[in-house]
Amino acid sequence: MSQTIATSPSIHLGTDYIGKPTSRVDGPAKVTGAAKYAAEFNVPGLLYGYIVSSPIAKGKITKIHAEPVLTLPGVVRVFSHENVPSLAWFDRSYKDDVAPGGSPFRPLHEPKIRFSQQPVALVVADTFELARYAASVLEIEYETEAHDTDLETKRDNGYEPARGKLGWVPPPPPRGNSNDAYHNAPHQHEAEYIHLAQHSNPMEMFATTVEWLNDGQKMNIFDKTQGAYNVQSYITKVFGLSKEEARVISKYTGGGFGSGLRPQHQVFLAVLAALDLQRSVRVSLTRQQMFSLGHRPHTLQYLKLAADDNGALAAVQHAALAETSRFEDFTENVVNWSGMLYQCENVKLDYQLAEIDANSPIDMRAPGAATGSFALESAMDELAYKVGIDPLEFRLLNYADRDQNLKKPFSSKKLRECYHQGAAKFGWDKRTPKPRSMREGNWLIGYGMATGVWDATQLNASAKACFDADGRLTVSSASNDIGTGTYTIMTQIAAQTLGLPLEAVTFVLGDTNLPEAPVQGGSMTAATVGTAVQAVCRAIGEKLLKLAQQMADSPLKGANFEDVQFVNGQIRRNEDTKQSVVIRDILPAAGEAQVEAETSTLPDLLKQSHYSLHSHNAVFAEVKVDEDLGTVHVTRVVNAVAAGRILNPKTARSQVLGSVVWGISMALMEESMMDHGFGRYMNHNLAEYHIPVNADIHNIEVILVEEEDDIVNPLGVKGIGEIGLLGVAAAIANAVFHATGKRVRNLPVSIDKLV
Amino acid sequence: MNSFTYFPAAAVDLAVREKVAHSNAAYIGGGTNLVDLMKENVARPTHLIGLKHLPLAAIENTTDGGLRLGALATNADTAWHPEVERRYPLLSQAILAGASPQLRNMATDGGNLMQRTRCYYFYDLATPCNKREPGTGCSAIGGYNRIHAILGASEQCIATHPSDMCVALAALATTVRVSGPNGERTIRFEDFHRLPGDQPERDNTLADGELITSLDLPPKGFATNYSYLKLRDRTSYAFALVSVAAALELDGNTITDARLALGGVAHKPWRDTAAEALLIGQPATADTFRRAAAKVVAGAQGHAHNAFKIELAKRAIVRAFKQATEMTPATDSNAFLNSNP
Incomplete structure (x- = not known):
């Protein structure tokens, strides 16, 4: 009875949340420290792994003197290419959802050194401090080879990438005749624009805590990532595990900026050690080691723009040469924007890569466009002055x-x-x-x-929703919130779709036990996961409407889903909003504990x-x-x-x-x-x-x-x-x-x- | 980080005795630099002698009319001390130009002198460095040297001293008091830090076991016409590319005394007494300042990435003296940034 009073229609709940400024629903958890990040799960019996990074850029390891380190009390194991068990054989097992073309780097796979700061060993010990100390005294001998890391010397060695990655679009074919148009135009500008490599540097360092569960081979993998499913798929393929054996959890991520789109080597190393030792293991990177990860590539861009006396663009030529590693063709859309942002009939766009002895670049903060728009928009400014x-x-x-x-x-x-x-x-x-x-x-x-x-x-995504007899709605999808506000906007969408107060809705993400969602990146989460959340809430709404219509004297009898609205805790008829049912009354009246729905959506x-x-x-x-x-x-x-x-x-x-x-x-x-x-x-x-x-x-x-x-x-x-x-x-x-x-x-x- | 033992010293002489008794010991004050160096394995002391219980935190007047800064006074307490603010505002300004509030709350005045260079190569064990491992070579020469020295460097080392506070201390002609196995002695500030020469591993002239007990400021504080100008890659929490401590004593528009020290340009806080001498007796004009600036950089030598510092230092000197003359001291070149305390 009291429930009915509490939700009486006279209370204006105001459930129009979309488009309204709404404080972060995860804010209190973050400012009180209740929000736990990957390196903060202190599971019992935890071991600590510390990564040893290569001091050289190219060559090979000739000897690892692990014995003296292993005699230190508390040091458990030194993992390196010498003792890593046989893992997946083919490149495809190491390819994650957003991997570029080529052969992904495999940590501790071989003595070969491909880039400076490459992880070459993992020292596992009882404490972090001991692991760090042991790593510092681990003697490793190298044979160096000549390396080449300077893109500036490779202007004539560029090649067109054959193999792209998700979201990469090769430049469109030239249109018009940009050479002639350029030469014939009264106002011309050409110049080179450059930026060096940049590193994402999210506040939270990469870390993984693997909780070893004693029921069989199961692990909870708490990872810093922008995509739990992407990590799970990588780990299961590489280590030959089932999805049940490797649950990936990433509820909070302290910034990503692209660096967490791909599974990073700390998750590989933590799982490797946990599986081998059958223990819980944590591996976290230092800030210095964060520079061993991918980066925005050093890129050289050449722009030629021309305009007529009225300021109409006559020609656009934009060529980019970007670094990539020796083992992958990292690609991003740098030049394509120059063919679409302004009206121009004569356009030529060119995008090339050159290999250097560094780790593969990775998407970083508006990848490609940030690079290309700097050059194009600088050049537009220069030409504006000339005209x-x-x-x-x-x-x-x-x-x-x-x-x-x-x-x-x-x-x-x-x-x-x-x-x-x-x-x-x-x-x-x-x-x-x-x-x-x-x-x-x-x-x-x-x-x-x-x-x-x-x-x-x-992109495609799935979501699940459960509405219970207490009037609480829980919606879930294995998306991520890298600080962008995913928790909040999904809660808003769900609450508004079902006309529920924001406080009655909980959105859950970052867990491979939840319905699948893609990595959080590319500004696509609101559209991708938001659509799935809206759809699954509609599915709940349809079920609630059916149950409401079965209530005694239901004013909604005979109404189709399109004939009603979910507002202020009620389902009501569009034409006569006084004809309504209080949503919280529906399940108790039907004698149901909850209704559930799961939906997948695609564009x-x-x-x-x-x-x-x-x-x-x-x-x-x-x-x-x-x-x-x-x-x-x-x-x-x-x-x-x-x-x-x-x-x-x-x-x-x-x-x-x-x-x-x-x-x-x-x-x-x-x-x-x-x-x-x-x-x-x-x-x-x-x-x-x-x-x-x-x-x-x-x-x-x-x-x-x-x-x-x-x-x-x-x-x-x-x-x-x-x-x-x-x-x-x-x-x-x-x-x-x-x-x-x-x-x-x-x-x-x-x-x-x-x- | 190495394993180490820790000895909390209860008296100065006990601290010194402890230091002499151990071959690989280090004093630790606020630890804001040493702990970083230990984490990076750049410093590997096996024994730390804790100083925080020593009675060296006071800031008090000296009989000669100067001010004594206890070696364990924190940088924050020093910068905001009423007597420092009133009589040595150049020092306050320089301290507040450095680090962050959190670091200044921990860092001690003695420790500030003991900071080691921020050279990239010194900090990275993967690269040779004469300062870290004598005889291995200088990677900054021919490497990335944007933040390196243009004055007083050697073939062995082009590192700079990172302190802001020390630049003001140099300009103010501070005296460093130390205690050692042979008792107390004083060191003129300009003699405290060394140029690299062929011993870049030695930053200063402290003898084995010696401990800084105080920094003694002379009576003359240049509290009217001064400025500490700091140029850097961001507005706070970055080391100086070039910094200038400029101080003048004026009679009308005529310079009767002058002090000039630079940071970010050399292995030590770079006081130039010859340039100071050029200023004395001259009118406080841009031309005068330009002549002094030209004198300072006359022997400067740039490398691939830091040659810009030579011109920047000249301009910074002129600007800092202009600010000092006009009584508009400003750490950043743009005054609108200095409106907040």
Whole structure:
């Protein structure tokens, strides 16, 4: 009885959550420490593994002196290629869902050294401190070979990658005649744009805790990853295990930025040791060892742009040469954007790789597009100056209403609104076009702008939902929340779909015992998992409606699912909302404890195939540059983003704020300094690999431009994880040019390049 | 990290005795650098002598009108000490330009002098380094040397000293008091740190077993016309590419005394008394400062990635003296960043 009163229709629950700013549902767990990360599961009898990393870039191990280390009390085992048991034979077993073409690196597989900091041994001991000490005194002899890590020397050794990876699209064939168009145009610009390797550096270091369960061979694998299923599939294939034997759990991830898309070597090593020792084992990387993982590849880009006297783009040529490893063809979409972002009939795009003796690169923060857009948007700025047109006006003049790469219309594209709203908020009209024309004391002030574009992708996913007689809804899907807000937006979608209060809904993720979802990356989780969550909640809704119709004097008798709405804890008729049933009353009345549903969803490819699906943004940046000293401060950024429907303006804004911070980082600070003599990144710590601190970040404003899209997916969302980063580095570099008259085409824009 | 034993010293002489008695011992104050070095296996002491119980944390006036900073006073307590703020604001400013609040709360004044270089190669056991392992070679020469020395370097080492505090201490002509097996002695600050020469493994002139007990500031604090300018790759929590401690005594617009020291450019805090001498008696103008700056970098030598520091140092010197003259001290070149305390 009391339940009925508590949910009486007079209480306005207000269950419209989608599009409303909503605080993170996982926030309290994170700030109280209740949220546990992979290295925090302190299971009984835990052993600790410490990775020994190769000091050389190429060669082979000739001898491992493990015996003295093994005599240390408490050291349990030294794993190396000399004693690793025979594992899966074929490359395909080592390929994860997002592996590039080639032969994946196999840790401790052979004496061969393929890259500096390659894991060469794992020392397992009773304590972390002992394992670390033992690793430091483990003597390993190497035979070195000449290595080559310098992409700059390989301009003539590029090759077109034959084998791509998930999401890679080779450049489209040339259109028109870009050579002639370039030569005949009155305004031309050509230049090379460069950035070195960059490392993702999420706050949480990679770690795996394997809990050895004494019932047979079963393990709980607590892993830092962006995709629990991807890790499970890799582990089961490599070690010949069943899915029941290797449950992967990843409830919280302290940042990923792409580095957790592929299973990293610590999970391989932890499982290897646990299986061999039949014990629980943890392996965690040090910050220094984080630089042994994949990275954004060092990339050289050559841009040729030409325009007529009216500012219409006559030719676009964009060629990129990126590093990859000797064993995999890591590919990303660097140049394709240049064929679709602006209207142009004469386009030639070229993407090549060159091998160096380093680990394979990996997707990092808007992979490919962050690289390509820096070059394209810098070059657009340079050409705008040559034509003598305002950079924003130049972009509007060349606005693309169709995707000329795909020869399709956009499903939606509110980039024009991004430009207008962003420019208005920023005060772009106060800009005087001439470089060095705005100043304040010692500071030269610059305004710069740039554009970004990213894919709106939906993949297949499954979700399960269970609504119980207490009125609680639990929805689950093995997705991930790398800090983006997945927990929150899925809770919002579920609550709104079934008209339940947010507090009555729990979303569960990061566990291979849950329905499958792809890795969290590429800005596709909201669309992919959100669609599955909405669908499974509808399935629950249909079941509830049927049961409600069986209630005595049900006002919903004869109604189809389309005839009713789930709002404020009720199912009610669309035409007469007073004709309603309280949802919490349904199961008790039916004598059911719960209703369950499981659903898989996939994109409507037929509907989508006629359109180009993309998010866009426009970034405006103000910099202050000390005229004498070359210090740069990004004092204002306005980022106007059109990314379809915004599920949660609060978490979406946070994502874009974070993206701008990383954009400032990319523009002014980040570079992994490879010493080619050693073939080794030398600034492999956060003291010397600089990322911004609070004092570097000033005013950032985010505009979430309204954009309706019923083609991308049923929710109309495009994802907002990457788009916020795009354009930021170029806008800043362009602003630096406007301030100083100096064009920096080699990121980062550090003091030494401006003095 | 090695296994080590720990001895909490109750008195200075006991600490010194303990140090002399062990062949591979190290003093530990705040531990903010030593523990890092131990984790990286760059330092492998087998015995640590804890100093935190020694009565060396006081900051007090000296009879000559100066101020004594106990070696165990923390960097934070020193920077915010009313007498330091009032009489030696250059020192406060320099300390606050370094590290982070958390580190400054732990780090001691004596330990600040004992910081080791942040050279990439020194920290990475996979690469040769004369400072870490004498005779193995200098990897920074011909390697990545963006953060390295332009002044006073040798064929053996181009590392820099990382401290901000020490740059101000050098400019202020501080005296370092030490206790050792042979009793107490004092060391002029400019004689405390060494240039690398052919012994880059030696950072300073402390004799075996000697322990810093205090830093004695002379009466003259240049509290009116001073600035500590620090140029770095980000606005906080980064080591200086170039930093300048500039201090002037003015009679009208005429310079009657001057101090100039640089950080981030040499194996030691780089005080240039010859450049100071060029300033004295001159008008406090940009031209004067430029002449002094040119003198400082006259013997500078750049490498592949750090040559920019030569021009940057010149400009930084001019700017720091301009700030000092105009009484607008600023750690960052852009004053809008210094509005928050």
